[in-house]
Amino acid sequence: MRFTSDTTSNGIREQLFTAGGVPAALWTPAEATGPRPLILMGHGGGRHKKASDIVTRAHRLVTELGYAVTSPDVPGHGDRPADETYNRIAIENQAKAEAGEDLAPLIAAFQALVARQTVPEWQGVLDVVQDLPHVGAGPVGYWGVSLGCGLGVPFVAAEPRIRAAVMGLGGSPILEEAASRITVPVEFLLQWHDERVPRAHGLALFDAFASTEKTLHANPGKHGEIPAFELDNTVHFFARHLA
Amino acid sequence: MRFTSDTTSNGIREQLFTAGGVPAALWTPAEATGPRPLILMGHGGGRHKKASDIVTRAHRLVTELGYAVTSPDVPGHGDRPADETYNRIAIENQAKAEAGEDLAPLIAAFQALVARQTVPEWQGVLDVVQDLPHVGAGPVGYWGVSLGCGLGVPFVAAEPRIRAAVMGLGGSPILEEAASRITVPVEFLLQWHDERVPRAHGLALFDAFASTEKTLHANPGKHGEIPAFELDNTVHFFARHLA
Numbered sequence: 001m002r003f004t005s006d007t008t009s010n011g012i013r014e015q016l017f018t019a020g021g022v023p024a025a026l027w028t029p030a031e032a033t034g035p036r037p038l039i040l041m042g043h044g045g046g047r048h049k050k051a052s053d054i055v056t057r058a059h060r061l062v063t064e065l066g067y068a069v070t071s072p073d074v075p076g077h078g079d080r081p082a083d084e085t086y087n088r089i090a091i092e093n094q095a096k097a098e099a100g101e102d103l104a105p106l107i108a109a110f111q112a113l114v115a116r117q118t119v120p121e122w123q124g125v126l127d128v129v130q131d132l133p134h135v136g137a138g139p140v141g142y143w144g145v146s147l148g149c150g151l152g153v154p155f156v157a158a159e160p161r162i163r164a165a166v167m168g169l170g171g172s173p174i175l176e177e178a179a180s181r182i183t184v185p186v187e188f189l190l191q192w193h194d195e196r197v198p199r200a201h202g203l204a205l206f207d208a209f210a211s212t213e214k215t216l217h218a219n220p221g222k223h224g225e226i227p228a229f230e231l232d233n234t235v236h237f238f239a240r241h242l243a
Numbered sequence: 244m245r246f247t248s249d250t251t252s253n254g255i256r257e258q259l260f261t262a263g264g265v266p267a268a269l270w271t272p273a274e275a276t277g278p279r280p281l282i283l284m285g286h287g288g289g290r291h292k293k294a295s296d297i298v299t300r301a302h303r304l305v306t307e308l309g310y311a312v313t314s315p316d317v318p319g320h321g322d323r324p325a326d327e328t329y330n331r332i333a334i335e336n337q338a339k340a341e342a343g344e345d346l347a348p349l350i351a352a353f354q355a356l357v358a359r360q361t362v363p364e365w366q367g368v369l370d371v372v373q374d375l376p377h378v379g380a381g382p383v384g385y386w387g388v389s390l391g392c393g394l395g396v397p398f399v400a401a402e403p404r405i406r407a408a409v410m411g412l413g414g415s416p417i418l419e420e421a422a423s424r425i426t427v428p429v430e431f432l433l434q435w436h437d438e439r440v441p442r443a444h445g446l447a448l449f450d451a452f453a454s455t456e457k458t459l460h461a462n463p464g465k466h467g468e469i470p471a472f473e474l475d476n477t478v479h480f481f482a483r484h485l486a
Binding site: 206207213214215216229236 | 435446449450457458459460462463470479
């Protein structure tokens, strides 16, 4: 674990670091000492560990709940180099879609491939972050929508430290298989007019989670139009389950 | 408007009254003076104005938000006499269901009939309650699930004072028509394993609301098993829209 930056502003400490080749950010209360709940957030496609929605959410969780929040760059995103294999597959998928092939299963297969890399990467990030004295081995939550759902469902299914997860804007038969192995509480966000994820796929993914406590929040609007009030729900959800 | 009881306990004033032949309850903060938001709650089938879930919810809204809450008895329920016509239809429907007819459309038609009576009754309750100095003409919200949804959708569609509504556990083509005339914010509760309302009917009713802000909360479990944390969401929802 190598730190590249350590700054504090408005009561929030932001540390940037690299662990196992993965650049990531960590936010904690400025004066934090001792263990606390930790949220790992997976960013959306084409975005990065410090995308504005990630930072806004992290600041709320740190300020209101005193939690630690960490966010790693996905391969090929943020401060990571372009990945030749992933780039090639993305270009091939684009060509197949232009030739009339259905894009949804191509994206699902692609995200499943990337998840084989990100699941162990994110587990490594949890390891090093929880070794820090101001984070410690408290309960862990996950937040991720869209790409963060495609990578998050296999991560939550594989990682026993995750006690609760907010996910959404995703759905595919591949993800349903992993979801059927998830038993922790899940809050699932679905956009009613999602132009990328068919409504039936999102509903089927919600249906597939084996969790006895799972709650679907569906709102009107397209893929990128989750209403701002869902951030309040995210804060309440984690407060309820990671206290 | 004739008051039959006026008691105060734990900072909450409870007044029972009859208005236009409708027995109803009103809860307000003990020391309330001046106008405040008002919630009208419609109880479930076979229950009454002071059913335990109604009272629990009313107390939260009074204590945490300082709102007024009123709850009328539906015809044939609580302190109201049995209604011969409704009783006869209910018995006929039971016989039809036992003869193999689908019960859902029978219930929907029955609730639509009752709503022709309750919509003006509830408008009358709003009139007299808003004339009280400790309630006044503030913004109004509606809460009702199951029977409270079947009667609530036509009420919210007809009553321009309603600014926000929490409804759920309902769905039928008849209700969809009324829902298409509702434009205020709606929080809609759906039980994923509802044994009385087919899932597709609930999703179709949510789809039918013309509201630009509407949010579907779906949870596992049967008709009567809405999780306790949805009460928190109800409080937050009304606080956001009736402030």
